[in-house]
Amino acid sequence: MSLLTPDLGLLFWMLLSFLLVFGALAKFGFPIITGMVDKRRAHITESLLEADKARLRIESVEEDARKIMDEASKRSSEMLSSAVAESQRIVESARERAEADAAARMEAAKSQIAIEKEKALGEMRTTVALLSVEVAEKILHSKLEDGAENNSLVNRLIDEVEANGQSR
Amino acid sequence: MRRLLLQILLLIGVLLGGAPSGVWAQEVSTESGEVAPQFGEESAEAKEKLDVVGLIFDHINDSYSWHIATIDGHHVEIPLLCIVRSEEGRWYAFSSARVSHGHSYEGFYVAPEGEKWEGKLVALGSNGEVYRPLDLSFTKNAAGLMINSLLLVAIILGVARWYRRRNYDVHAVPRGFVGAVEMLTMSIEDDIIRPSVGKDYKRYSPYLLTAFYFIFVNNLMGLVPAFPGGANTTGNIAVTLIMALATMFAVNVFGNKEYWKEILWPDVPVWMKFPIPLMPVIELFGVISKPFALTVRLFANILAGHTVILALTCLVFISVSMGTTMNIVMTIFSVLLSVFMLVLEILVAYIQAYVFTMLSSVFVGLSRKEHHAAHKTKK
Incomplete structure (x- = not known):
């Protein structure tokens, strides 16, 4: 039964060696290993969190950038459309002005023409009157002996002249 | 409670597990003893085979020296330190080589097979009886x-x-x-x-x-x-x-x-x-x-x-x-x-x-x- 009876000497040596091993490993061995692994784990967790945070930040920055881009493109298209409208407006107003101008000029020209015509008519009437007077004088000089006939001729001429003048 | 029962069962299992090999070894050796003359072998050789159980127990038990091999009857072993305290309270420290193979040193010797404290260091006390000293040997x-x-x-x-x-x-x-x-x-x-x-x-x-x-x-x-x-x-x-x-x-x-x-x-x-x-x-x-x-x-x-x-x-x-x-x-x-x-x-x-x-x-x-x-x- 020596298998089942612990030997005192071996108990002593076992206690000694186990205590020495325990002392050495519990102080300088395992705490360092487990501590390092814990430290590494904490570092990895922290890094993951930081990566998450960074990712979120990048996402928000991208979102911002996209917003800014959207805004800019909206603004530019707005500006473009407003510029087109403006240009159209300018063109329209220019055209209107040109039309008005042209109309005014036309009007002025017409009135000028009318005035000129009046003037020309006046001059012509004067000339005609003078001419007719001269003609009359000549006729009078030549055919004043036949009174009655002459009178009727003169009257007819005057009437014609007057009729001409009135018809205008 | 259940655990204890399990332990006892386990222990029995181990003892039984160990036993068959021993019993078997003995059976085989007696058989070889009968067969031996037929092959013209020495009975001493047959006796050597009987020691399978001893070999196993030599290994699984503790020993005073570290036996490595036996070559041509010569034991190659590393002697270790024996530390014992005699009946009178004196401490002795000596190499295990001094008490190996039946030698004795300062009255200390390894108890032979079949005796009380088999394989352990013992000494003859003043009253003429074998006693087991306090043994802190570096085994x-x-x-x-x-x-x-x-x-x-x-x-x-x-x-x-x-x-x-x-x-x-x-x-x-x-x-x-x-x-x-x-x-x-x-x-x-x-x-x-x-x-x-x-x-x-x-x-x-x-x-x-x-x-x-x-x-x-x-x-x-x-x-x-x-x-x-x-x-x-x-x-x-x-x-x-x-x-x-x-x-x-x-x-x-x-x-x-x-x-x-x-x-x-x-x-x-x-x-x-x-x-x-x-x-x-x-x-x-x-x-x-x-x-x-x-x-x-x-x-x-x-x-x-x-x-x-x-x-x-x-x-x-x-x-x-x-x-x-x-x-x-x-x-x-x-x-x-x-x-x-x-x-x-x-x-x-x-x-x-x-x-x-x-x-x-x-x-x-x-x-x-x-x-x-x-x-x-x-x-």
Whole structure:
């Protein structure tokens, strides 16, 4: 039964060696290993969190950038459309002005023409009157002996002249 | 209680497991004794074969010197230190070579086979009777423990040094051997210690890890057949007893109030604990049976493994007398089975270290139990 009876000497040596091993490993061995692994784990967790945070930040920055881009493109298209409208407006107003101008000029020209015509008519009437007077004088000089006939001729001429003048 | 029963069963199993090989060896040798004249062998040779059981026990038992081999009747062995205290209180220290093979030194000699204290150092007392002196000899197992301890300390401190050399940089991730040790350590801490011990597992983890590695290295070194290994350390009850007592020390000394309350005044009807302290007695019995369970489980498992491997190896020598054909067949059988058993024992070396650590962790966890209010209200 020596298998089942612990030997005192071996108990002593076992206690000694186990205590020495325990002392050495519990102080300088395992705490360092487990501590390092814990430290590494904490570092990895922290890094993951930081990566998450960074990712979120990048996402928000991208979102911002996209917003800014959207805004800019909206603004530019707005500006473009407003510029087109403006240009159209300018063109329209220019055209209107040109039309008005042209109309005014036309009007002025017409009135000028009318005035000129009046003037020309006046001059012509004067000339005609003078001419007719001269003609009359000549006729009078030549055919004043036949009174009655002459009178009727003169009257007819005057009437014609007057009729001409009135018809205008 | 159930655990104790299991232990007794296990013990019986081991003894039975050891017995058949012995019985068988004897049967074979008597058979060879009958056959011997037919082959014209000497009866002395037949007698030598009888010693298979002795060979196995020589290995699994402790001894004063470290026997390596016997070549042509010459023993190659490393003498170790014998330290004894005589009846008069005098201490003696001498080489084991002085008391080997029947020699005696200063009245001390190794008790021969069949006598009381067989294989141990004894001396003749003043009253003429043989007595056993106080024996603190540095035996084979003690030497084996020292070698294994040095190896273990070298390995673990070497791994710790790896980190120190890199200034504890978190970016340095070990590979190879250091990585493997780190992985094993963390698997024990994460899978056993943390879930079993609970909140303040950091306080116990150095001890539990030391226990795991101590058992694991000793188990593995026990499987190495030649000199630095081969000492049956964890298959010796003294070694496992110290380990179990260390765990019990950790459990009972650092146990909290709740733990002692559950032992001395458990949550049971008062009649079960008041005039006759029925439950406290059962609980106290549990306190004692726990280290016993730890001691015997480890010791019995490793001892059984060593015994089976040795018996299988001995098959080769036993079957010599059974004819050449039988011997060849048995040799092949023996080698195949031995390889299988050795591989199995490597697994067992890990499993037993694992189980010891796990049970220790569970016991420690029970001694650090928090008062659970929710559980109580359910009752």
